[in-house]
Amino acid sequence: MKTYDFIAIGGGSGGFNAARVARGFSDSVAVIDGADELGGLCILRGCMPSKTLIYSAEVLHLAQNAKKFGLDIPSAKVDMPALHQRKVETIKEFSDYRVDSMRSRKYDLYRSYAKFIDRNTIELSDGTRLQGKKFIIATGSTVSVPSIPGLDHKEIWTSDQVLDLDFLPESVIVLGGGVVACELAQFLNRVGSKVTQIQRSSHILKDQAADVSETVEKAFRDEGMDLYTGTSLKRIEKTDTGFKAVFDHEGFEKSVTAQYVVNALGRSPNTANLGLEAAGIELLPNGQIKTDAHQLTTNPDVYAAGDCAGPFEIVHTAVLQGEYAARHAFQKPSSVFGPLNYDHMLDVVFTDPQVARVGLTEKTLKERGIDYIAADYPFDDHGKSILMEAKYGFVRLFGEKPTGRILGAEIVSKDAGELIHALSVAVSNNLTAADLLKTHWYHPTLAEIISYPLEDIIDEL
Numbered sequence: 001m002k003t004y005d006f007i008a009i010g011g012g013s014g015g016f017n018a019a020r021v022a023r024g025f026s027d028s029v030a031v032i033d034g035a036d037e038l039g040g041l042c043i044l045r046g047c048m049p050s051k052t053l054i055y056s057a058e059v060l061h062l063a064q065n066a067k068k069f070g071l072d073i074p075s076a077k078v079d080m081p082a083l084h085q086r087k088v089e090t091i092k093e094f095s096d097y098r099v100d101s102m103r104s105r106k107y108d109l110y111r112s113y114a115k116f117i118d119r120n121t122i123e124l125s126d127g128t129r130l131q132g133k134k135f136i137i138a139t140g141s142t143v144s145v146p147s148i149p150g151l152d153h154k155e156i157w158t159s160d161q162v163l164d165l166d167f168l169p170e171s172v173i174v175l176g177g178g179v180v181a182c183e184l185a186q187f188l189n190r191v192g193s194k195v196t197q198i199q200r201s202s203h204i205l206k207d208q209a210a211d212v213s214e215t216v217e218k219a220f221r222d223e224g225m226d227l228y229t230g231t232s233l234k235r236i237e238k239t240d241t242g243f244k245a246v247f248d249h250e251g252f253e254k255s256v257t258a259q260y261v262v263n264a265l266g267r268s269p270n271t272a273n274l275g276l277e278a279a280g281i282e283l284l285p286n287g288q289i290k291t292d293a294h295q296l297t298t299n300p301d302v303y304a305a306g307d308c309a310g311p312f313e314i315v316h317t318a319v320l321q322g323e324y325a326a327r328h329a330f331q332k333p334s335s336v337f338g339p340l341n342y343d344h345m346l347d348v349v350f351t352d353p354q355v356a357r358v359g360l361t362e363k364t365l366k367e368r369g370i371d372y373i374a375a376d377y378p379f380d381d382h383g384k385s386i387l388m389e390a391k392y393g394f395v396r397l398f399g400e401k402p403t404g405r406i407l408g409a410e411i412v413s414k415d416a417g418e419l420i421h422a423l424s425v426a427v428s429n430n431l432t433a434a435d436l437l438k439t440h441w442y443h444p445t446l447a448e449i450i451s452y453p454l455e456d457i458i459d460e461l
Contacts, residue, residue, distance in 0.1 A: 004030045006329060007122070007132035008322075009114050009274070011035070013042050013315050014306030015138030016098065018322035022134075023106050025330040030132075034113035034125055038099045042315045048094055049163045050183060052087045054350050057190035061223075061352070068389050078191040084166040115275035119299055122275075134301055134329040137274065137281075137289060138322060141267040141307035150236030151175075156243070157262045159184060169193050171258035173245050175233065177204035179349050181264035182216065186351050189225045196226040196256045198247055203229055208355060208410075209362065215393050215412045216351050226256070236261060269308040286310075293339040295325040303329065314347055344428045348417035353392040356420035359408030359427040362398065371401040373460050375453035379413045384444040390414030395449050397423070397433070399457040404432040419447055433457040 006022040008015035011033035023029045037044055056078075062069075063076035103109060112124035121131050143158045145151055162184050170193065174185040177199030189195040197204070197220070203213035204220075204227070220227050232248040242259040269288045276283065282290045282298040288311075289297055289304040297304050303325035306318030317340065324337050349355035365372050376396035379385040393412035400407050409423040426436055433454045441448040 001121075001129050001131055003131040003133070004028045004108070005133050006030075006326065007032065007130065007135045008138060009122070009135060010138035010140060010306075010308075011038055011098075011109075012138060012140050012306065012318070014140075014318035014322040015136060016101070016322075017319045018136045018138065018303070018305060018326040019107055020101070021323045021326035022330065025326075025332055029106070030108040030110060030130065032110045032112060032114045032122070032124065034111060037095070043091060043094045043098060045160050045163060047315055048091045049087050050159070050180075050187075051350055052090045053083065053163065054183060054187050056083055056086065057187045058352055061190045065389070078168060080168050080191070081166050083191070084164070087163070113273070115273060116279035116281075117275060119279050120301055132301070134303070136295075136303040136305060136322060136325050136329075137271075137297070137308060138304070138306045138318065139270040139274065139308045141313060142270050143263065144266045144268045145263065146265055148233055148235060150238070151263060151265075153236065153238055153243075153261075155238070155260075156236065157260055159262070159264060162188070162262055169260050171242070171260070172196070173198065173243065173256060173258040173261045174264055175245070175262065176264035176266065177201060177206065177229065178264065178266060179205070181262075182220075182349065182351050184262060184264060185225060186220060186223070189220075189223055194258070196245075196258060197228070198231050198233060198245060198256075199227070199229045200231055200233065201229065205349060205355060208349075208357065209396075211394075212355055212357075212410055212412045215353060216349075216355060219351070219353055219392050228254075267307065267313065269310075271308050284310075294328045295321050296328075311342065312345060312347065316346070341428075344424070346420065346424050348420065350417065353390070353413050354411075354416035356411045356416035357409070358420055358424045359406070360398065361408060361410075365398060365407065370407070372407060373399045373401060373457050375399070375456035375460070377449055377452040377456075379446075379449065382446075382449045384446050385414060385449070387444070388414060388446075390446075395419070395453060397450075397453045397457060399433050399461070402461060404434055404457055404461050405430055406433060406436070413446065415446060419450070422447060422450060433461075 005026040005028040007030045008019040009032045011031050019029050019031050063073050066073040112126050114122040117123050123129050159180050172188050172193045174197045185195050185197045205213045234246045237244040243261045244255050244257045246255045280299045284290050289309045291304050291309050295303040305321035307313045346358045376394050378394045380391035396410045398408040406426040411419050437454050441451040
């Protein structure tokens with residue numbers, strides 16, 4: 001039985017990057033991945049394909065609204081086979097690079113699934129047994145199928161099917177109001193499907209501030225989507241022409257029909273078949289693997305990262321967790337790659353307007369009893385966003401009293417995911433509003449809007 005210094009179970013963003021860093025410290029590194037395709041969720045069925053399609057849909061949306069910009073574009077419509085092919089070619093560049101790296105002989109790659117049979121031994125699906133001095137579990141997540149009658153019908157789509165479409169569906173019901181549901185619903189609507197979105201909570205993007213969610217909801221409805229919030233989904237029925245969704249809304253039972261249904265009701269950590277009990281690894285109540293600040297599980301030789309560990313299911317978080325875990329495993333501390341500070345967390349939703357957030361939320365500030373100033377400014381009163389016809393949204397900053405240190409920020413706007421990084425630098429480096437105002441904010445840019453709430457914070461201090 002072969003023994004490795006470091007074994008990564010899962011070859012996605014968390015596992016691969018852990019193995020890559022570990023390889024810098026040892027020649028004895030293995031990657032275990034039994035998926036049909038190598039590359040991981042982000043490259044194959046997540047970030048890269050979805051953002052490729054979303055950007056194409058944005059270009060189409062702008063062309064279809066050309067008159068707002070004084071342009072005469074007689075018609076613009078999607079070419080789904082060409083759109084699909086562009087996506088395939090684009091993500092192939094990323095997946096080929098990842099696969100080439102994994103097959104580069106830097107690692108021993110096992111194309112199997114693994115389960116623990118004791119604290120330091122795994123058995124692969126082909127019967128091979130391996131021992132590891134250190135492991136990382138980075139097995140990702142799978143689509144959740146809540147126990148709603150009819151939701152398990154084999155013809156109901158997940159994000160996988162939407163991202164692989166080479167034809168335009170006439171009508172689609174999107175179930176859910178999280179990041180994936182919202183991004184896919186707007187994409188489908190913009191390429192020409194009739195979209196109905198059904199969300200259980202009172203707002204889509206329920207983890208965001210209410211007025212952030214309301215801004216995106218208004219944009220969706222302005223674009224012609226049928227959006228129902230505050231619902232209770234009762235059942236999904238198969239019909240001769242597609243599907244019917246039956247749900248309670250505002251005290252009444254309602255039903256909507258469409259050709260297709262997308263289940264975007266969340267994902268669950270992929271931990272069921274890993275033999276974690278045999279390895280002495282405990283789970284949290286939500287099914288994720290319990291880890292400490294060093295990504296260590298309750299087995300001191302096993303780490304976990306990414307969707308299967310949380311607390312955030314975000315790719316850059318998985319990468320950072322994996323890299324840090326590998327350094328910790330080999331006792332190679334770094335002044336840059338330390339334990340993750342989740343008070344500096346950054347997340348982005350690629351709807352239009354985009355939603356971006358960094359640092360502490362207003363809810364968290366109140367819960368912790370931190371004295372702060374909140375200052376915001378709307379994009380519909382800002383020069384660059386007005387000339388871009390990008391008037392949805394606002395920027396909001398939270399400054400600590402009495403220091404003015406930037407503790408958090410929210411942006412809902414055109415390109416919010418790009419703009420937020422200026423504030424991410426501020427939050428992670430304990431910069432104050434005064435520090436940021438020493439920076440030149442170029443006019444006219446979208447980014448200069450950040451200087452307005454900065455001035456308000458300083459004035460109030």
